Amino acid sequence: MAELSVNLAGIKSPNPFWLASAPPTNSAEQVMRAFDLGWGGVVWKTIGDPIVNVSSRLGSIDADGIRMVGLNNIELITDRPLNENLREIREVKKRFPDRAVVVSIMAESKDDWRELIRRSEDTGCDGLELNFGCPHGMCERGMGSAVGQEPKVIREITAWAREFASTPVIVKLTPNISDIVEPGRAATEGGAHALSLINTIKSLTGVDLDNFVPFPVVGGQSTPGGFCGPAVKPIALHMVSALAKDSKINIPISAIGGISTWRDAAEFMALGATNVQICTAVMHYGYRIIEQLTDGLSNYLDEHNMASAQELIGRAVPAVVDWGDLNLNYKVVADINQEKCIGCQLCIPACHDGAHQCIYPPGVEAKPGHTAPHAAEAAEKLADDPTYRVPWVDETDCVGCNLCAHVCPVPDCITMKQVETKKPRESWNERIAKGTTFIPGGLHDSPAS
Amino acid sequence: MTIPFTLPKQRWELKFSEAYPLYTDAEAIAEANRCLYCYDAPCTKTCPAGIDVAVFIRKIAERNRHGAAKTVLASNILGYSCGCVCPDVVLCAGSCVLKDFKKPVIQIARLHRYATEKFLSDGKHFFTPATATGKKVALVGAGPASLACAYELKLLGHEPVIFEKKTLPGGLNTTGIAPYKMTAEDALREVEAIRRIGIEIRTGVDISSQIKTLLKDYDAVFIGVGIGDDTELNVPGIDGDGVIGSIEWIEQLRLSDKPALPKNTKRALVVGGGNTALDAARELAQLGVPEVTMVYRRTAQLMPGFRHELNDARIEGVHLLEHAVITEIVREKGKLKGARVRASDEDIFLQADIIIIAIGQAKWRDLLMKFPDVELNEANEIIVDEETGRTGNQRIYAGGDATPGMKLVVQAVADGKRAAQAMHRELLQTGKGGA
Ligand SMILES: Cc1cc2nc3c(=O)[nH]c(=O)nc-3n(C[C@H](O)[C@H](O)[C@H](O)COP(=O)(O)OP(=O)(O)OC[C@H]3O[C@@H](n4cnc5c(N)ncnc54)[C@H](O)[C@@H]3O)c2cc1C
Ligand SMILES: Cc1cc2nc3c(=O)[nH]c(=O)nc-3n(C[C@H](O)[C@H](O)[C@H](O)COP(=O)(O)O)c2cc1C
Ligand code: SF4
Ligand code: SF4
Numbered sequence: 001m002a003e004l005s006v007n008l009a010g011i012k013s014p015n016p017f018w019l020a021s022a023p024p025t026n027s028a029e030q031v032m033r034a035f036d037l038g039w040g041g042v043v044w045k046t047i048g049d050p051i052v053n054v055s056s057r058l059g060s061i062d063a064d065g066i067r068m069v070g071l072n073n074i075e076l077i078t079d080r081p082l083n084e085n086l087r088e089i090r091e092v093k094k095r096f097p098d099r100a101v102v103v104s105i106m107a108e109s110k111d112d113w114r115e116l117i118r119r120s121e122d123t124g125c126d127g128l129e130l131n132f133g134c135p136h137g138m139c140e141r142g143m144g145s146a147v148g149q150e151p152k153v154i155r156e157i158t159a160w161a162r163e164f165a166s167t168p169v170i171v172k173l174t175p176n177i178s179d180i181v182e183p184g185r186a187a188t189e190g191g192a193h194a195l196s197l198i199n200t201i202k203s204l205t206g207v208d209l210d211n212f213v214p215f216p217v218v219g220g221q222s223t224p225g226g227f228c229g230p231a232v233k234p235i236a237l238h239m240v241s242a243l244a245k246d247s248k249i250n251i252p253i254s255a256i257g258g259i260s261t262w263r264d265a266a267e268f269m270a271l272g273a274t275n276v277q278i279c280t281a282v283m284h285y286g287y288r289i290i291e292q293l294t295d296g297l298s299n300y301l302d303e304h305n306m307a308s309a310q311e312l313i314g315r316a317v318p319a320v321v322d323w324g325d326l327n328l329n330y331k332v333v334a335d336i337n338q339e340k341c342i343g344c345q346l347c348i349p350a351c352h353d354g355a356h357q358c359i360y361p362p363g364v365e366a367k368p369g370h371t372a373p374h375a376a377e378a379a380e381k382l383a384d385d386p387t388y389r390v391p392w393v394d395e396t397d398c399v400g401c402n403l404c405a406h407v408c409p410v411p412d413c414i415t416m417k418q419v420e421t422k423k424p425r426e427s428w429n430e431r432i433a434k435g436t437t438f439i440p441g442g443l444h445d446s447p448a449s
Numbered sequence: 450m451t452i453p454f455t456l457p458k459q460r461w462e463l464k465f466s467e468a469y470p471l472y473t474d475a476e477a478i479a480e481a482n483r484c485l486y487c488y489d490a491p492c493t494k495t496c497p498a499g500i501d502v503a504v505f506i507r508k509i510a511e512r513n514r515h516g517a518a519k520t521v522l523a524s525n526i527l528g529y530s531c532g533c534v535c536p537d538v539v540l541c542a543g544s545c546v547l548k549d550f551k552k553p554v555i556q557i558a559r560l561h562r563y564a565t566e567k568f569l570s571d572g573k574h575f576f577t578p579a580t581a582t583g584k585k586v587a588l589v590g591a592g593p594a595s596l597a598c599a600y601e602l603k604l605l606g607h608e609p610v611i612f613e614k615k616t617l618p619g620g621l622n623t624t625g626i627a628p629y630k631m632t633a634e635d636a637l638r639e640v641e642a643i644r645r646i647g648i649e650i651r652t653g654v655d656i657s658s659q660i661k662t663l664l665k666d667y668d669a670v671f672i673g674v675g676i677g678d679d680t681e682l683n684v685p686g687i688d689g690d691g692v693i694g695s696i697e698w699i700e701q702l703r704l705s706d707k708p709a710l711p712k713n714t715k716r717a718l719v720v721g722g723g724n725t726a727l728d729a730a731r732e733l734a735q736l737g738v739p740e741v742t743m744v745y746r747r748t749a750q751l752m753p754g755f756r757h758e759l760n761d762a763r764i765e766g767v768h769l770l771e772h773a774v775i776t777e778i779v780r781e782k783g784k785l786k787g788a789r790v791r792a793s794d795e796d797i798f799l800q801a802d803i804i805i806i807a808i809g810q811a812k813w814r815d816l817l818m819k820f821p822d823v824e825l826n827e828a829n830e831i832i833v834d835e836e837t838g839r840t841g842n843q844r845i846y847a848g849g850d851a852t853p854g855m856k857l858v859v860q861a862v863a864d865g866k867r868a869a870q871a872m873h874r875e876l877l878q879t880g881k882g883g884a
Contacts, residue, residue, distance in 0.1 A: 064510065065482035342549040345488035361489065387544070389491065409485050410550060 002301030028088030041100025059205030070231030133199025148174035158190025200226020233258025244272025262296030343389030532562025592620020594673035594849025597865030686778030691785030837871035
């Protein structure tokens, strides 16, 4: 069995799965139940001066009947008294010395940061997470993403925290910026021990079209909130990998954003995360998912002959390159599995209207000279059976965009097969270097008509 | 919407519960979301009425029930009853690609019942008739075929008048459909909703003696008389108490408060192997008759009744006796005791408190022969041109159960629509019609 324990900037946990700072980490009663079920660590719901919340607080989007593929919240930091939180954190740490207990904090003035850090560390916690991310409510008070959007301020507050703290300092970044590397570098320069990301993305989840109020509705009004859950994963993956690739950022990353299964977690780790934090999936299904998370990751590591989770970290980072470094002479074309296809023909309008017009229903004749391995066969089958509906691909016209494969509802029915171009590897950057970037038909090629 | 008829309050049909209750919003949306929205969808191609299935389902998924209803009704104005009675698993849903994906096919009929329910409850029309042309068409019979034909004619600007022999319109939708699929009241509500676009329905008029006048007074005639009464079984003892034809029995069940069963009925026999026999057997079983036996001359494999209906009947406890024919009905002092049956070369006696005969329906041969130049095939069905529904007479069209083809409501609708469009094209628009 692979070793699942991880060490994030000195904070050790028996597995890489932490609960993100959010409702699942509101209280000791909750956190202890989570730890009893096996969670590796928690980031306590952000503490600071207690706030007042509104109701309702959550908006959600469904995708064709699948519930909560994205969740939006307008909740603020903890609404519980500071001392109560601190007492409970101490209690939890005492009962679960082997788990990571990180306290998420948010304050206004330098003095407040000092005081909050001192009192947080008094609990015996393993580290601190500076919440620079909350996109609503707190920023109006000069906190949360108001800080996270100003690299200078990030650097400064992180430096204060380093000055006051004796435990590792994690800086939680907001995705509501144009380039994540900037705040990432700022936190690194300020002395952060680790980065965590992403916090939620500023959003409105929808509008009640009968009453003309966006969701979530608070007494006939609404306000933009923070978006999270499965829908944000691609954005989070990109941001995590961008930090992992950056040469100036050399501190570990705790990945957050749309992680529901061990697969999501493994992907983040492969893109450079040391561990992961989870919120929405627990809000949806409960703490019990930890069994499937650890079991899945452990089996995966075993199957891939990795002795520890550590070995997975960053494995996919080298494969992320600039567009200009991709091989222009690599080509794939769509291949429809004739046995698996159920004949829904969803690939046809996708290809004809949304891509490059190369998938046809049986019976259409292939263009002369084009490679279309199944065209003739499809026509024959149609002649035998007028209900035959398996489409065929014109491989000459196919640009290998992948759209049909994404649209096809049948797993592994459309795959992309590599075709030999008989040309050596060449990237755009290589063309630039060689000065062979000219492509006929451009602005400067044809005279204005 | 209220109907301009009064039905007995204690109708036996009200003892049944619905086999497929109307979907709730959440159920319909969940089911609609399973649909792949196929391109050039096979379900659409296999709907006899040509409903754009993929599109109306998509609209339900998008919570556009009104639009879904419009899509259904644009192709099939009897979309509600078809939603209740269509054997979709042998039509549209039978070609649903999910079957090849080893997933349950989409419950298409149930979804279009859901889509169109509002049409019945508020009777709101989606379409407006074209400017009046002054052309008049007489339609014989107020069943699905004539209703669909009349509606289409009205949309095209013509003036349809329906003549119905019975006191209630709707044809078999009102008198014959199994009550667990649709009640007579719903059938009549649908007729009423359709009628309101401006169709005259004269009930209680048998046109047998007025065919010449019809042809004189109207520009065209549509024959939608369906098929006739129960075929009689020719065995000793048939006449008397306790033996009844299926069509008559079902009509009584649906429309009257007269007891459909003798008191304490323990055993019932249904003779036949078609869909009507299966319906009668299921109705008996659902009314709580402990022993229902279908007596059928061939085997289950050879039954003209649908496989899925037989399965459902069996689940409800109906027993099928194969290779069996009734040789004599036995009575004691006039009271039914049972029947002698020759089953798989053995003579047996089956006790019965009621015997329902469902061996087919006679055709309206005598009536149909009165229409000049209308020709019949050997099954006494009206021979029509496949493209148009035109009979041997230029001005007479026909459709539904009276013509060859599937004996289904949706087929009757398709036939009626087809005939209306052809009449419009070939007769009414061009001015070729007229007495
Ligand atoms: C028991 C039973 C169950 C069925 N179940 C289903 C089902 O579940 N699903 C399905 O799709 N189909 C079902 N069908 C078939 C379906 O009912 C018919 O295919 C459909 O009703 C045919 O429509 P139509 O308009 O051609 O004829 P009909 O519905 O038979 O209507 C014909 C009308 O013409 C009238 N008429 C006859 N002679 C004259 C005359 N001389 N003058 C004036 N009017 C006249 C009749 O009174 C009747 O109202 C069932 C049929 C039966 C018998
Ligand atoms: C209701 C709610 C409240 C949250 N509160 C906090 C918070 O107090 N502090 C914080 O740093 N992040 C907070 N978050 C953000 C989460 O910690 C996490 O960054 C985000 O939800 C993305 O992870 P996910 O996709 O697994 O949910 C909150 C999220 C939700 C849904
Ligand atoms: S999308 Fe897939 S299943 Fe559907 S027709 Fe195309 S290849 Fe076949
Ligand atoms: S074939 Fe099935 S899945 Fe495809 S559009 Fe029709 S109902 Fe939907």
